Structures are given as C-alpha cells and as structure tokens.
Amino acid sequence: MLRLPPFSYHKPSSVAEATGLMDQYAEEAMYVAGGTDLIPNMKHRLFEPTHLIALKSVTELSGIREENGDLRIGSAETLAEVAGHPEVQKLFPALADAAGHVAGPQLRNAGTIGGNLCLDTRCTYYNQTSFWRGALGYCLKKDGTVCHVTNVGKKCVAAHSADTPPVLMTLGAMVTLAGPDGERRLPIEEFFITDGIYNTRRTPVEIVTEIRIPLGAASRRQAYAKLRQRKSIDFPLLTVAVSADIEGNGTVQSINGVVTALGARPRALSGWDDLAVGGTLDADMIDELAERAHEQCHPLENLIVDADWRRAMVPVYVRRVLEKLRIT
Amino acid sequence: MPAVTQIVRLTVNGDLREVGVPMHFTLLEALRYGLGLTGSKQGCDKGDCGACTVILDGRPTLSCITPVFEAEGHAIVTVEGLADVEGPHPLQDAFDLHGAAQCGFCTPGILCSAAVLLEKTTSPSRTEIKEALSGNLCRCTGYSKIYDAVASAGQRLQVEAQLGESGR
Structure with missing residues (x-):
C-alpha cells in the first residue's frame, strides 16, 4: 500500500484560472494532468505538493486540429486520443505509433501528450520508495548529495524516458507554454536541457498548452521504434525516431534521427547529413548511419538494464527504423 | 493543512454515492475503504499492474493513481457492476x-x-x-x-x- 501525501485538489476551468492558482500557492503547488507520472512519484515522496492544480477540465488544452499551417495538439489530449486520431495517423504516423506504445492501455487513457513532454527523468536510484532511497542515503536528484550512478560529480544523469518527444523533434514541432506572465513558444529541441534533476525549460509556474507540428513535415518519411523489457507497461530502455525527405528516385534530401532513454535529454544524432544527403538509403548507408549513432551514445547505469547492452542495441534499433523508412 | 475529509459524489455502477474522504484519497481508496467495494484490488498501487482497473466513462482506468476528486462527475463501473440481477456477466x-x-x-x-x-x-x-x-x-x-x-x-x-x- 502506497499512500499519497495530503494535498488539496483544485479543478480550474481555464488556463488563466490555473496560472492564477499557481500564483497564489507558488512553491506549495504543482500542476497535474493525467497524473500517471506525478501520482506514483508522489506516492514515492519524490514530490509533496500540498496543492494539486488539475488541468484535465481546462477545455483550452484539448483539441487536435489544423491551424495556421500546423497540426495543433492540445496538451491535455490523452496519448490514446493522439494515437487513435485519424489526422495524426495520416500526417504523422510515427507520432501515432509512439503515443500508441507508451506504457499500457490504461495509462494511455489517462496520460496526456503534454504530460509526456514534462515526464520526470527516471533512474534506478530515484524511482523508489522513500524507505528504499533512505536506506542508501538518498541521491543527488532528491534529498541527497551523492549520485549512485557515477559516484562522482554533481550532475544528475537520470534518463529522459518519454516516447513522443524524439518523434516530435524529428518533425520540427514547437511547444507553447503559458504562465502568469503570458505565453511563449519554443522549438521542442530547445525545450529539453541536460539536467537530470529538472530537464526542461518549463518553469514550475508554466503550463504546456499545445504542441504544434508544421504540416510541411507530413511529407517526410517517419519511423519510430523502442526497446523495453516487456512489450507493454514498461518505460523505454531506448527509443529511436527518424524522419527523412527522400526524392522519388531515392535520393536523400535531408535526414534526422533522435535517440532517448539514455541520458537526461533526447539526443539529436549528429553527422548524418555528411553521410546521407545526396545518396540513397541502401544497406551500406544504413550501416554507416547506425555506426555513427553508436559512436555518440554512451548510456550510464541509470536504468535497471545493463548499460553496455543498451548501447549495443543503439545500432540495432537505428538500423530497424531506417529499414522502415526505406519501405514506407 | 487541508481539511480532514470532504464529501465526494461518485456515480458508481449506476448509483450516485456520496462518501466522506480525505482529499488526497485515490479513487481506489474511496471505492475500497469509503464504499466497501473491495472487488477492485490494490496491487502495486502505483499504476503498473492493472489490478485496480475500473471503467471510467467507458475507458479502462487505473483507480490507484486517479485522485478521487478527478473521478467526480464521471461514470464509474467496477467489477461489482459487471453482473446484473439476471446473473454473471x-x-x-x-x-x-x-x-x-x-x-x-x-x-x-x-x-x-x-x-x-x-x-x-x-x-x-x-x-x-x-x-x-x-x-x-x-x-x-x-x-x-x-x-x-x-x-x-x-x-x-x-x-x-x-x-x-x-x-x-
């Protein structure tokens, strides 16, 4: 039995009301949408807000529609809704695929795409009960001073573990944030930072209100794959997303890939343009791209599964997604 | 510190039920310890195992990680509500x-x-x-x-x- 710490539950009906409540309660409050990440974390005493500001009843945060040349996805849309939405499936099949493979069915019915962006980083030494963590003297990310993964240094290396951000990065999506001082918009690759303790640029008073994907990206070939222990429920041990602009004759015009579940932020793979642009995506090129990906990924022992194996699986999964690009 | 209990109104298996619960109760805790509906099970209690699954507005939902006040105003069906008077489901x-x-x-x-x-x-x-x-x-x-x-x-x-x- 895992009890929640006491809190008051607020159900605002607008973004303005929600940010107003956040202004009022400040450090004592946190936003919650689907709760599939925050509630278990609260049960583990990783967060103990005394006020929860629920976003599920805020209608401004729902809706999937084309708007000003973008597909606009409201942040409170559940992962099940995103995965099953005909327009998402048609325009951005890799996103539908990624959203449709997060955790298990019940979690996708509750968890939202905005929440997936704001998912807390994960680590063997962090996602544990207070008792477990206390027995080890706690860790750098919460209540302690030592990182049990690296044993040295003051940098938290907990892993970004969300499925949709890598796909959204390959599609050039934008994220809109609303706070007490108004709205701002930033490219999703700038949304994440390499700090395992708090890995996004969202300030605690801000709400992710929408994700916008340029409709132009729909012409790109897209693919996504992930490694995990079971085919359901589990968080990813490795996630790979790729997209490419390939001409009718097979010439690659542009290509990009993102991997995650290794470090504190999703990693945009570098050095692919030199290898691929102007060439064709044949077996040799796929091997070279996979090798280039392998060289730049160095996971640490931050998740329960062996880091060497996760690293060895990087080229395997990169090859798999690139094969999918070739045939789609 | 918030008040000890609040009245939550839940529509469970077609019945409107009112129950006093601490505001930080989960739906599962309200069902089991507030309403005595112990069919839904408290397994991992952190959203992994699915033993607490109930049907919320027609969708399978994990009641152990659903704050009870989030369930207010929604139709809840638990395992107790699957059978009808004629017999089992x-x-x-x-x-x-x-x-x-x-x-x-x-x-x-x-x-x-x-x-x-x-x-x-x-x-x-x-x-x-x-x-x-x-x-x-x-x-x-x-x-x-x-x-x-x-x-x-x-x-x-x-x-x-x-x-x-x-x-x-």
Whole structure:
C-alpha cells in the first residue's frame, strides 16, 4: 500500500484560472494532468505538493486540429486520443505509433501528450520508495548529495524516458507554454536541457498548452521504434525516431534521427547529413548511419538494464527504423 | 493543512454515492475503504499492474493513481457492476468455465479491461485481446486461458445477439 501525501485538489476551468492558482500557492503547488507520472512519484515522496492544480477540465488544452499551417495538439489530449486520431495517423504516423506504445492501455487513457513532454527523468536510484532511497542515503536528484550512478560529480544523469518527444523533434514541432506572465513558444529541441534533476525549460509556474507540428513535415518519411523489457507497461530502455525527405528516385534530401532513454535529454544524432544527403538509403548507408549513432551514445547505469547492452542495441534499433523508412 | 475529509459524489455502477474522504484519497481508496467495494484490488498501487482497473466513462482506468476528486462527475463501473440481477456477466461465466482465474487477484481488473473490449467488438482477434489486456499483469495463468475465456465470452455475446435475447 502506497499512500499519497495530503494535498488539496483544485479543478480550474481555464488556463488563466490555473496560472492564477499557481500564483497564489507558488512553491506549495504543482500542476497535474493525467497524473500517471506525478501520482506514483508522489506516492514515492519524490514530490509533496500540498496543492494539486488539475488541468484535465481546462477545455483550452484539448483539441487536435489544423491551424495556421500546423497540426495543433492540445496538451491535455490523452496519448490514446493522439494515437487513435485519424489526422495524426495520416500526417504523422510515427507520432501515432509512439503515443500508441507508451506504457499500457490504461495509462494511455489517462496520460496526456503534454504530460509526456514534462515526464520526470527516471533512474534506478530515484524511482523508489522513500524507505528504499533512505536506506542508501538518498541521491543527488532528491534529498541527497551523492549520485549512485557515477559516484562522482554533481550532475544528475537520470534518463529522459518519454516516447513522443524524439518523434516530435524529428518533425520540427514547437511547444507553447503559458504562465502568469503570458505565453511563449519554443522549438521542442530547445525545450529539453541536460539536467537530470529538472530537464526542461518549463518553469514550475508554466503550463504546456499545445504542441504544434508544421504540416510541411507530413511529407517526410517517419519511423519510430523502442526497446523495453516487456512489450507493454514498461518505460523505454531506448527509443529511436527518424524522419527523412527522400526524392522519388531515392535520393536523400535531408535526414534526422533522435535517440532517448539514455541520458537526461533526447539526443539529436549528429553527422548524418555528411553521410546521407545526396545518396540513397541502401544497406551500406544504413550501416554507416547506425555506426555513427553508436559512436555518440554512451548510456550510464541509470536504468535497471545493463548499460553496455543498451548501447549495443543503439545500432540495432537505428538500423530497424531506417529499414522502415526505406519501405514506407 | 487541508481539511480532514470532504464529501465526494461518485456515480458508481449506476448509483450516485456520496462518501466522506480525505482529499488526497485515490479513487481506489474511496471505492475500497469509503464504499466497501473491495472487488477492485490494490496491487502495486502505483499504476503498473492493472489490478485496480475500473471503467471510467467507458475507458479502462487505473483507480490507484486517479485522485478521487478527478473521478467526480464521471461514470464509474467496477467489477461489482459487471453482473446484473439476471446473473454473471458472460465474461465471468467464461472465466469460470475456462479456469481463467487461479489466485484471482488480477481477475477484477482483467474483467474490466475485457468488458470494454467486448463493448467494441464481440469477435476480437487474439492480437486485439492481447493488446486490450496488455496493461493487466497476471502472475499465475500464463494468460492463455484468459485469452480463451475472453474469446469465448465474445462468441456467446454474438450468439445471443443473433438470437435476439439476453440468454442470461
């Protein structure tokens, strides 16, 4: 039995009301949408807000529609809704695929795409009960001073573990944030930072209100794959997303890939343009791209599964997604 | 510190129920300890195992990580609400006939997930059954008999629909 710490539950009906409540309660409050990440974390005493500001009843945060040349996805849309939405499936099949493979069915019915962006980083030494963590003297990310993964240094290396951000990065999506001082918009690759303790640029008073994907990206070939222990429920041990602009004759015009579940932020793979642009995506090129990906990924022992194996699986999964690009 | 208890109004199995609960209760805690509906099970209690699955507005939902006040104003069906006065739900009969429950701890959650599947289609493929139950862990059966039971309950519902009678 895992009890929640006491809190008051607020159900605002607008973004303005929600940010107003956040202004009022400040450090004592946190936003919650689907709760599939925050509630278990609260049960583990990783967060103990005394006020929860629920976003599920805020209608401004729902809706999937084309708007000003973008597909606009409201942040409170559940992962099940995103995965099953005909327009998402048609325009951005890799996103539908990624959203449709997060955790298990019940979690996708509750968890939202905005929440997936704001998912807390994960680590063997962090996602544990207070008792477990206390027995080890706690860790750098919460209540302690030592990182049990690296044993040295003051940098938290907990892993970004969300499925949709890598796909959204390959599609050039934008994220809109609303706070007490108004709205701002930033490219999703700038949304994440390499700090395992708090890995996004969202300030605690801000709400992710929408994700916008340029409709132009729909012409790109897209693919996504992930490694995990079971085919359901589990968080990813490795996630790979790729997209490419390939001409009718097979010439690659542009290509990009993102991997995650290794470090504190999703990693945009570098050095692919030199290898691929102007060439064709044949077996040799796929091997070279996979090798280039392998060289730049160095996971640490931050998740329960062996880091060497996760690293060895990087080229395997990169090859798999690139094969999918070739045939789609 | 928030007040000790608040009244929450829940629509459970078609009945409107009011119950005093601490504001930080989960839906599962309100069902089990507030309303005495102990069919929904407290397994991992952190959203992994699916034993606490209830049907919220027609969707399988993990009650152990749903704050109870989030469930206010929504229709909740628990395993206690699957059967009607005529008799057990076809799924419950099928689980009995196929030996699909061993220790039985995962069964209420699995019945809820499967009931939602059979609302959508009474002739699900094996893959569809597996996907629908992929958020429910069973540590005894190995799942085969569970899948068989769900398929057979679907067949019975089809036959009943063809005969145009409840048959229960």
